[in-house]
Amino acid sequence: MSFLYLPIAILIVFSFNKSKLVTVWGGFSTQWYGAALSNAALLDGARVSFMVAAISATLATALGLLAAVVMVRIRRFRGRQLFMGLLAAPMVMPEVVLGVSMLLMFVALGIDRGPVTITLAHATFTMCFAAVVLQSRLAELDPSLEEAARDLGCPPATAFLKVALPNILPALASAWLLSFTLSLDDLVISSFTTGPGASTLPMKIYSQIKFGVTPEINAVSTMILGVVALGLLVAAVATRGSDSALRGH
Numbered sequence: 001m002s003f004l005y006l007p008i009a010i011l012i013v014f015s016f017n018k019s020k021l022v023t024v025w026g027g028f029s030t031q032w033y034g035a036a037l038s039n040a041a042l043l044d045g046a047r048v049s050f051m052v053a054a055i056s057a058t059l060a061t062a063l064g065l066l067a068a069v070v071m072v073r074i075r076r077f078r079g080r081q082l083f084m085g086l087l088a089a090p091m092v093m094p095e096v097v098l099g100v101s102m103l104l105m106f107v108a109l110g111i112d113r114g115p116v117t118i119t120l121a122h123a124t125f126t127m128c129f130a131a132v133v134l135q136s137r138l139a140e141l142d143p144s145l146e147e148a149a150r151d152l153g154c155p156p157a158t159a160f161l162k163v164a165l166p167n168i169l170p171a172l173a174s175a176w177l178l179s180f181t182l183s184l185d186d187l188v189i190s191s192f193t194t195g196p197g198a199s200t201l202p203m204k205i206y207s208q209i210k211f212g213v214t215p216e217i218n219a220v221s222t223m224i225l226g227v228v229a230l231g232l233l234v235a236a237v238a239t240r241g242s243d244s245a246l247r248g249h
Helices: 002-014 031-037 040-073 080-092 095-109 115-140 144-151 156-167 169-185 188-193 201-209 215-248
Strands: none
Touching (some): 040 201, 095 188, 115 169, 115 188, 144 156, 156 169, 169 201, 188 201
16 A cells, blocks of 8 residues: 555655755745646646546546446347447557557548547547446446336436436446546547647646656646545535435435
């Protein structure tokens, strides 16, 4: 466990280093946070990354929900095994293969590479993770709740929206956050599907690291950790409130 978290702790500590050398402590300072927030290239990369991550996570969660409903509610249909295999393939397939295949597809279709292609690529490979999370939650949901709503005259679609959907809101939040994090973190697929003027934050950081790690990169990484931690905290509070409300009813 320490092998995993100790480097992150060191990165956070040295983001407050006054010295330009990341391995030599020169005193406490927040100057590198100011430098990072005034770096136009990093800010542009952050804007692209968060925009792509938010949109692709929303698409992935919606498509993952549809796939989960098919897998849980429709037990038998022709091509079920093939559908399951195609759904799980992006989770085990190397990202280099996914990136190259998507690049070839966009080139063959004549689509100009940019934020749109990155968003489509990220939604494609994060959808399977969202589907797994939502499928497990739907499988645990008591079907008698929707059956009771239908017995009272509620149409199937309305019963799902008003009965099943509120019960899987924590899973939806988890699927969205997982997809958002995977998209925000991705470097390989983004490198293949990006175009001029559409570099994500990981690509900007990687290009700067080639010339050496600076405390400015540590500050950017620490801010990203803070954003992710805040998102997890909000999701945990929302999930706890949702569970309490459901138990109250």
